[in-house]
Amino acid sequence: MTERSVGTTLEGYLTDRDADARVRIRTAAVLLFARQGYAATTIRDLARAINMTNAGIYHHVSSKEALLADLMRAGHRGLIDSTDRMLDGARRPVDRLALLISSLTAIHALNPMLTRVMDGELRSLTPGSTAQDEIIALRDAYEDHWRRALDDGVSAGAFRVTDRRLTRLALMSMCTGTSEWYRPDGDSTLEQVCAEFVAIGLAAVRAPAQAVATCDFSLLPAFPWEPPNV
Template identity: 85%
Template structure:
């Protein structure tokens, strides 16, 4: 079911967050006003402030919930997965899939930290959450190197390169494109494991149902292949 942003009978908080993600992703946080949000959801400015204390607080909340969702989902996916190659494969495929399936939410997550007030509680919290997520990548690479399963000259540069490859799908992936999401994830895993000089054999595959769900992702750009029950 497609959410009508102007439907006053629909959940107001969800409509505001969906409109915010849509506008922040398309035109940027700085160029989006409360008036723009109010117009998008057929509300007054006062109506918006009834649900959010400020535009920055709205951005921080979206980023906070999304980052926590990514961290929690990643922890579940990696639970009881011991081989560094398997863990790296899951990290690559999951980050790729999240960005492909929720392109606007992830564009806001990745690109709007600069819009939070430096030194504010929200700014510091989002940085800490990002660090907590990236720690999964750091551990997987470090463990692989320590076990001599990976050969990496610079772990930081390797991590940044692989993560950038994955996050880029929010800009170019299309559900009706030449490759399915599963094919993209599999190819990226092959590329990623080649980068750390380990064979891409017998690695675990990603269960898309384990990915975090962002209910505010604008439905007009969402084409999610997961089962209906996994999206609720």
């Protein structure tokens, strides 16, 4: 991929013929799918955004749905791989839950457009298709980390939870919500947001106040097609 030069606008990058066409197509797709929805976005819209013909788009992607599946697949795999690295060596359920909360929060805060597509467009994949089945399997594989952390914490007596499923959904919703409101120039740093969310999460499972593992942001996935500063 050609590096974006400092000060280059998003529009300038998308139409830069010297930049990697596949990355430009995916960046434009993330931007448009997140802003106006997959269903309302056409191949013509994508072609117009990157100053390319429809035929040029189809040279790099077989269909709009295949492009969506590719984005969601890469996003979920990046999420799973980074989580596996993050949790490596974390044994206590309280540490694992803290890392899950802070990493999911940070990934959504740093990749708000891509994560909106990942979280909201599964319904746009053809029901029963191989692509939809694959994305559901990846999503379930990631959520298994949360299920196991909560189950192990309850079994060990470290957590007190009445409904594990509702607790998991509530905590994950808290984390993913940062894609809607977090701003790098806001009142709180991302580190502060993560620390506060971890405190809220541990209180929700009634874990005793204690020092917990902190998120290593260098282990988070990097997605070159996340539109910058949007």
